[in-house]
Amino acid sequence: MENYEILETEPKGCYGVVHIVKHRKDRKTYAIKMIECMDEAIANQGLKESLILIGLDHPNICSYKEIFVAWDEEVSAMNVCMVMEYSSVGDLASYIQDKRQRKEKIREMVIKNFVGQMVDGLVFLQSKQVSHRNLKPTNILLLPDLSFAICDFVVPVFVSDEVKFKIRMKEYSKLWMSPEVLERLPNLKSDIWSTGCILLEMMTCSMVDENAFEQLIRIIRKDWKYMNFILEKLHVEKKYTVNLCNLVQLMLEPDPAVRTSVTALLDLQYVKESLVICGSWLSGKKKSPVGTEQVPFREGIDKLLEFMLVEIDVEEIQKIALKYIAYLLYESEVLESSERMVPVLISIMKHHKDCLELQARVCRILLKFAMKATEDSIEEGVLFSDTVINAILPIMESRQKFVELQQIICNLLMVLAGSEAAGKLIGMANGIQTIMRTLRIYIDNSHVCIPCCGALWSLVVIKENAQIAKSEGSLRFVLQVLEKHIQNGDVVESASAALWALSLHESLNDEQLEDITLLLIEAFELHLRKETIVKNICFALASLIRMSELVAFRILVPENNRDGLALIIQSYHKHFTDPEVVQDICMVFLELVQYEDVLPELLSQKLDVTLNSIKIKFASNEDILILVDSTLSKLQTIGSSPQDEDVDSNVVSI
Template sequence: MEYFPLGNLLAVIKSKHQNKEKFGEMMIRKFIGQMVDALVYMNKQNIIHRNLKSTNIVLTEDFSFVIADLRVQMEMNDEMKVKIRIKDGSKSCMAPEAMEFTFSAKSDIWSLGCIILEMMTCTAMNQEETALLLQKIRQDVHNLENILQTLQATDYSEDLCQVLRMMLKINPNDRKTAKELVAIPYIKECLVICGSPLSGFKKKLPHHAELPQEGNFESILEFMQTYRDIEEAQILTLYYLDELSAGQDALSYIPDITQSVICAMKTHVDCLELEMKACRVLQHLACQALLHNVDDKTLFSDLVTDAVLETMRSHSTNEELLSLCCRLLMILSGNDGVAEMKQTAGCISDLLRTLKTFSRNRDICISCCGALWSLVENKASAKKAFGADAARIIASVIQSHLHDEEVVEPACCALWALSLQGCLTEDQYEITVLLLLDALRTHLEKHGVIKNAYLALASLVRVSELAAFRIILPYTESDGVTLIADSYRQHCDDPDVVETICMLIFEMVQYDNTVEELVSQNTKEMLTEIKMKFASNEEIVSLTAASLVKMEDKLVRSK
């Protein structure tokens, strides 16, 4: 992590104790504003700190406060680790329920209240007395009331003391969440003081501000940097960049544009218009970079992925923005180095959650399925990242959009990827095979659907004899073997499709019980024809020859 020369908040508290100095209420208000802002952000990411205390808050040189030691929230999933790592003397700021190893986002609010009380009692108590007081408050709220009456009479406002009463409720059900605290007028003022966008106060562009020169990247980027905390200015420049970034001239500025756009997205994450424009700009840049083979380390990095995922989580009900985000993630997946990063960032779970919620939105389905297929590059972690529900979600997409080629093609591709990585359970094989046969029958003339569906079927048959049986058994209008023959007749001159058909048949003949059915439906003759027609294609010849040998061997043994 970065270096903080001023150290942590505890060092400042100790200094105040030694010099008999109090924290001014304005400093405490700034601290409250920044901490509430940070906790709201953490809650959006489903992060609970679990051990918030003055030693885990560090100071920047301009006396801003930063929450540190976030690894604790990982370790606190293990009760034994907690007992070893956190000594009794360090537990004074832990919530009552946390002492029983029960945590929620409200546990951090209790800890924040304890830290504020530590700051307020610098002149009223010594550190040992304050630590003892914090322990007593967990048992009886009257201990808090006594000290607040003293502090209110001498140093601090009634509103500040009232905020502490809200934070230090022994029963977590009575305690405010960080988001609920934002609505309190005193907290709102604290958020204004620290410049948090949660305050609802938006800075205006100064009247004397000189607008950037249209078409000039340097001027636009300088303007963005100068007024990075002004939402109005960022939206204006993003409109400029939306037009410029689609051109080849933007290639030289990709790192600078990306950094500026990501900064705007993170600073103004609640502004829908800004997030939509930012995603469009990043899409243009990614398309240009892939088109011209520019492997920019800033654009294709976890910085961009994190920002896009944060946008998706902050606007989880806006389908238009989610569609843009999913498409951007799909485009970024075209870079070889991105897939593994996006898995660690939780991208797969976000895409699946979006796909499940908006399975009837075709644009989201197309982009999500395309991105999910790309994310299977990292074989070691793909199965764990996708989870058991992925196949069911993608299957429901195919069912909802069975007649839409543009949705079915990437969805079949995603199912193929899941099958390759062993993400389907045994009870999902049969229904998935039937669904893929439906897709084949519905889109018999469509090259992309046919190819991807046969690849998916081949990978399923490779691991399941049940899948092979399901193909040869009669089903609705025709059985799967007849459908294979129809597919070949439709695409007999397309080596890509023919190869996938041969791949499926090769997997099917590995099971003795399916060979007889294949032979009875003239599959042997079809393979012989394919072998002769594509004699110069080594892969097709190899697959057909191996399948024919299996069939001959079965016929000889049956006689």
């Protein structure tokens, strides 16, 4: 240990502590796992068995620098010391935990990359007749280039004693262990089960916490068929592919004799694709060129940006550097450097016009920056300038066939359009025409329609943009989007907002007004429980009522068994605890009472009772009270009809 300087000590590992150390000569940082052995014979046997780890030379296997035995005078025991690779980036467990706290789904592309690297590593281990036996997220390092490396191997002699095994191995640590390892009968298929558990945790992290996941694994151990329900839920709700779900099911077969093997995995199409993505030699594709390991990941953002510009011609270096930046996007250092980083990103995107992958990665990073800037109420600077807008719109125009890139850029435009200055720049750069072309092409794709409509909603607030949108027939296409995706709440939310904004600038005939109103009422009924949809549709209906009395009658007269007024009143009872929603509902009521011919129908449906109920509940809300009092005042005028006045005069004369 005299060659190492201890930096910190982690309470990690089942068999002893882990020291984070710096080598006094090469000044590199390592992790030293120290396994305490009271018996010298076991220590020597452990040293002998561990030496095979020194020869494990593979990019997805943690490299071991040296393994030695040291005497600990304090406890009078031998320690087997295993000096292994250390990564400041962290491990897979910390990555999963971060996603879990954010309730953020891990993208399947990340999982697919992980699958490829794990299979590559397991094939290598099998060729060496080595089994890990304790694969879990904490034993998988995230390396600086964001590849994965299996670490912290279990040495057989240290699990040979059943009593010590039970004492040393905490219950939670056994969670990812295969059934046969728990029975201390490991084989080369044991790591397949553990990998399946890790994949399942990655897929479920946005849905369940650690305790719920632990319970889930325990249920699966007892009832394997329960996994069908979980995987179906992940496929439907989280949109993970059937092939990924099938892979997990194959890996989590409890009987090792039936469970798939590593070699059998290589025949699966999903695994073949994963190997290609991660650049495994097993796929027959070339790996990243020599030199990419020189990317200065640990020298700070400025050094990294400088290196990216110097090596701007090397596509692979740019991919790895962008991958690293994307991983660190939530770090304060990266977010604070956006003004310095954005020009570099734009330069890379322009320099590699033919590389779709690079363009997509840059746009994802720009989108993250824009979302963070909006969250922090920063709507100025290079991100919201023509530098970015004039770079992304031509790509959107030229890459019409690539739906994922279109989706990313549409989302980016939607966020940027929240800035009035950026909104004007987008309009001047033919951004609305480009958005509309994308919307026409992908009108059946809900993931594209949502940001397109969202961008239009923000953009048409500007008068000049509204005129462009009008000339592009935007309202008609947004109506088609709403009609096609009326069951999809996210599309309805976005499209109804765009519809409201666009309708303010359109001259609509009676037929158009009727069609729009009926469509909005149908959407209202389908998504009555979602506050944002209720708000958006109320805004749209209020604007349409203001345009024509026909809209008011269409709301009041049931069509296809849909009573518009009854639905609006019903929405109040569902959202009576949300003052903002109630205020928007009251705005619709106020617009309705502007037409005298509809007042009797409103009274017959006891709108005044609903209004008085709102008045009592929101007695301290001045904005709502003004709307309610104005509406009630209009309703009360119907109480004095000419016939009533004649009767009253006769009574007076008598």
